[in-house]
Structures are given as C-alpha cells and as structure tokens.
Amino acid sequence: MKHVRLLTPGPTMVPQEILAEMARPTGHHRSAESRRALREVTEALQYLFQTNATCLTVTGSGSAAMEAAIVTTCAPGRKALVIRSGKFGERWAKVCAAFGIDHVTYDVDWGTAPSAEGIAEQLAADASIGYVIVVHCETSTATACDLEAIAKAVRSHDVLLIVDAVASAGAIPLRMDAWGVDVAVVGGQKAPMLPPGLSFVAVNDRAWAVADSFAPPAFYLDLKAYRKALAADYSPPYTPSVPLIMAARKALASIREMGIEAVWAKVATLARATRAAGEAIGLSLFSKAPSDSVTAFCVPDGIDDAVLRGRLRDEYGVLIAGGQDRLKGRIVRIGHLGHVDAVDTLGALAALEIVLNSMGYSCTLGAGVAAAQRVLAASAS
C-alpha cells in the first residue's frame, strides 16, 4: 500500500487518533453524547478563532461556510466590498453574485496582499459599503494579508468585516475579537486536520444585529437556525455529520492542548524552513507577501510541473499542489498547516531535490534540506 503524505494546503493529513473517532458507533444526532460533542466543538472553536462570538458547525466544505456567512449577514440595502487577490477572493464575489448580493470588487494583483490603506481608500470613496470581505490567507497565491491592520482600518467605518480564514484559522495568528473581525469561516480539512465535510463559522453580536434585521435567501445555510440549536441544548437543526463532529471534538481538543500560539509557531517554522530550502536551491517564491500556511515556488523554466508533482507522488509518496487557474503550471504549493511536521517537510524537500535534478534542474543534493535543517535546529534550541 502506498504511503502518501499530503503536503497540500487542504486537504491535509488526518491523524490516526482523529480517524479512529469516526469509527465509533454513530449515535443519534440528538443523543446526549452527540449534543455534548457539539457543545465541546463549539467551545473549542471559540479558542481556535480567539473569540467569544457564536461558533457554528455546518456540514459541508469551506465553501458552504462562505455561503452561509454572507447569505445570513449581508442584508439588502448594504453593499459588500469584495477584495479579490486570487481564486478564493473570486469565489466570494461569485457567491455574492449567485445570491444577488449587491457588491463591488477591489482587485489586487495575484501574489500581492491587499493593504489596509488600499481598503481604507475604497471605504472613503464609497459610503454605501456595508461589508468588507477579505481572504486572510489566499491559498491560490500563498499570500497572507495583514489582517490586524485591515481590521483596524475597517473599524473606523460602520461596516462588518467578513474574513475567509479557511486557510488561516489554526495555522497563522488570528485573534478575531482583539482585532475586530465580525465574521470568520474555516474548513475542517485545512488546519483542523479533519477529513473533508465540515466547516465552521463564527458570528459576533454586531453581525447578528444585522442578520436579525432581514430574512436571508437561504434555508439550509441560514445560520439563525444553527444559532437556535445552540440555545436548545446543542440539538442541531438538521442531521449533521455526527462522525465528523466526533472527529472535530478530538482534533480541536488537540489544538487546544498544544496551545494555539505553539501551533502558530510550528507552522511558521515549517514555512521558514521551506523558504530557506527553496532559496538554497534557487527556487523563487511566487508571493511578494508569503503566507506561513502554504509556500508557493515558481516552477523553474523547462520543468513540467505536472510531471514534477506526478513523480513526487508516484516515486516518493509526496503530494504537493500545483497552481490554479492562471497559475496552472507556473507554481507548486507546499502546505504547512495541519498535522504535517518537520520530518514530513524535510522528506518532501529531499524528494523535491532528487526529482528536480533528474528532470534536468541542477542543484546540489541536500543543499535545500541542509538549509531547512538549520532553521529547524535554530527553532528547536
């Protein structure tokens, strides 16, 4: 059986202990045990997002949480400003369009991060904006923005800040309440180390005040139904994925046990090690504001990225991601979020050196690995 290591920026590897939770007999979703699990997940999510906001669990991937967030909180008569700096920013605009949510887009070059100043200018120029929707870590370009600064700039206006934290919550620093984020979403198959199928939304009181002022164009993803469930002793509105909720309880508890700062530090160290390795073997970073959740290297001239990734997968059991859309064939992306550790990362970098060399890209075998080792050694001491 092939041993495949997922170094993709979602889905990420699922630890055995978390998978094992899913093998337990599936109880009724309104049983005391299931309701207790949902309560524990809800509380652990507050820790993950660093918030006292209401945290809700949706059965569906991250996009379901995105849709739920905006159909529930974007009231008619207020316009959304959607920041587009990659594939996921584009998706937010598409969700707005699908539901007829009034929106304008602010386009930022792929590989650069939207700035607080740029967003402040947009807000100053258009008083009808009621929402800012921004992607914290744009996975498609491996770019992170300074969300704390953006939140500060947004706070001086009467707008809600909705954040795509799908690839950032549980990976890079995010303090929802301290920074002033109103709504945030995350997907289970990213930093939370779950098999795909669950996503989570945090909604604060400012956002609920708006949500309570209108009827959303949704039924299943109307978050008000989920909020009601929490008040009703964690009895969910519809049948959720109970096995995934059991797994989420275990996964989120393990993040809490390790401590969120320690998790952020681990991800940052793996990212630094990977960037150092790339630099040592002459690979350039695609992003001008590289995130720690995922690293994107430009594919060197003359290298076919599909062949490169296929050989890494088939010969070494290392799965990394390619580029999406206009970046297809131009970048490869290595994830640092979730269960992936130093040895997985060193192994992937070692395999990358071997395959690149055999494809005609010359680099000294071990040079990248040694650079990564130095970063890891320094952070361990």
Ligand SMILES: *Cc1c(COP(=O)(O)O)cnc(C)c1O
């Ligand atoms: C993965 C991801 C999503 C959601 O994608 P799903 O496939 O629906 O889970 C949204 N935003 C970002 C930044 C992501 O990385």
